[in-house]
Amino acid sequence: MPNRLPDNIIIEPLPDRFSNLALHFLVDVFHKEQNIPTSLIPLKSSQQYWWCVRIDEQIIGTVIVWEEANEWHWGRFAIDKNFRKMGIGKKLAFHSIQAAFEKNIEYLLIEARAIPAKMLEEWGGKKIADKNDFYGAPVYPMILHKNQFEKNIG
Numbered sequence: 001m002p003n004r005l006p007d008n009i010i011i012e013p014l015p016d017r018f019s020n021l022a023l024h025f026l027v028d029v030f031h032k033e034q035n036i037p038t039s040l041i042p043l044k045s046s047q048q049y050w051w052c053v054r055i056d057e058q059i060i061g062t063v064i065v066w067e068e069a070n071e072w073h074w075g076r077f078a079i080d081k082n083f084r085k086m087g088i089g090k091k092l093a094f095h096s097i098q099a100a101f102e103k104n105i106e107y108l109l110i111e112a113r114a115i116p117a118k119m120l121e122e123w124g125g126k127k128i129a130d131k132n133d134f135y136g137a138p139v140y141p142m143i144l145h146k147n148q149f150e151k152n153i154g
Helices: 016-033 088-102 114-122 146-153
Strands: 009-013 048-055 058-068 071-079 107-112 132-134 137-145
Touching: 009 088, 016 048, 016 058, 016 071, 048 088, 058 088, 071 088, 088 114, 088 146, 107 114, 114 137, 137 146
Parallel strands: 071 107
Antiparallel strands: 009 048, 048 058, 058 071, 107 137, 132 137
């Protein structure tokens, strides 16, 4: 495991040439690590924005913003287990949320595990229901409004 943030880390909208790698990465994290069925991983939404973290040709993180039933969601947030606790996830989350709000999205609905939920609360996110169990781990239904995000980061 690296002991410092790599110099060649890139956070960007997912380039088309990395789409298959990103999907395989999500399967590795969500299915192999967390036992989430692979059928739940791909999104059916035609309106979606992906961001990734990569080192050269290796995807080490992803997140997606997508529209479903006229509401925008933020999720499929994952960081490679070898690069966790280095601040990479926080940078990816911040970058993707800020970029989503620049697209005139007014709020994001989120199902967050404990660590991302705490981070999102620091940026103005609110829990909107009790936690529920999702394949053996608690997730918190949350909402993050653009104006609260801007207020809390500014």
